[in-house]
Amino acid sequence: MPKRKLDPLPSAAFQILLALAGEDLHGYAIMRQVEEQSGGRLRLGPGTLYSSIQTLLEEGLIEEVDGSASDSADERRRYYRLSTSGRKVARTEADRMAELLRVARSRRIFRGDYV
């Protein structure tokens, strides 16, 4: 079985999948959403953003949808939507992280609020 490009799932790709879990977004909105959900720790530049989007499109984890009706014709921009398989991959990755978290808790490496 050929190795998938997104196995393991890069952090930027996972963040984009999470950002699109709520609604369809265009590039800049994805960037802002990722920045917000990572507490400002991850700011995707245009190169990384669109490179990751391209990979996710190629793997069928997201799909391109028509621009919002509120955009004018010449300002029409590309929106992206999480696909069914993308949602599945995001859930698998979240489960994997939850399992890691469970192990970390059992090893008592957390203190205070995390316990």
Place this chain on the structure above:
Amino acid sequence: MSDKAAISERLYALLLRLYPARFRQQYGDEAMRVLRERLRDERGAAAKVRLWIDLVLDAGSSLPREYRRGATALSAAPVAPAGLPLFQTIETELPRPGSFFGGAILAFVLVAGLGFLLNHAGKVRHFATYYAAPQAQASAPPSANNLPAGDGPGGAGAPATSAGRGSSGTVVPGQSSQASAAQTAQQGQRVSALLLDDAARRRILRSVESTLRQSYGNPRMAELVAGSLNANEDRGAYQQLSFPGDFADAVTQQMRAVSGNSGLVLYYVATPLRKIPPAGDIHWIDAHFLLRVPHAPPADNRALTTAH
């Protein structure tokens, strides 16, 4: 749009040109739009600096990935059956007209430069090569530049360098029979050297004269020798001496004739020398010339009397 924003956009457009054409075609406009929105939302000098740091780091991490993606696509292309040619279109975008123009200019400059070198190699310094002329060597008068290895004066090793390197590049006409034999063996050997023009000869002569005035034990004699070199130059006596070895011989002969001091020698060294301080009686004149000025000139008074 402010001027600063316009400049930022232009700079980012240049940065975007580093990406593969496929990426620019698909996402170039979107990336520019993202930049515009960040420029609009992130105000203040600190935010702008942070934005540009982000953009540069982003380019550094995403550029290799995009080029790898192109290489992966190429390696994933179907393999041709044995013996059948297979053509794949990697880029769908045609080269820009500016690329053709730039390529044409570059090709023209390269071809013109090559042609120039082929036509002028013998006249341009550092490209000049010549064959030691057998006739010139045979008729060359005995001189310091003819000394066989070991006959040169001590100190700094420079004269020994000059004579010792005769076989590897110095123009060394023969003085003794041994030197003549070695010289004969060298006839026709290809020698790389700088050819001297008027300006180079003038510069060397001025340096020789100045060194003589400063270092020769007999100031009056130094002045006489320097004056005679100057007069010879004015008469055009060195005009035909393009080969540095011949020039060094002629200058040496002149210095000896006027001073009667056979210790005065102008050495030519084919291998370029770095500038060195005076070592013993050896003085650096030029990257290829050394002057020997003995500390205690013998028989100068007699020569001076004769000269007068």
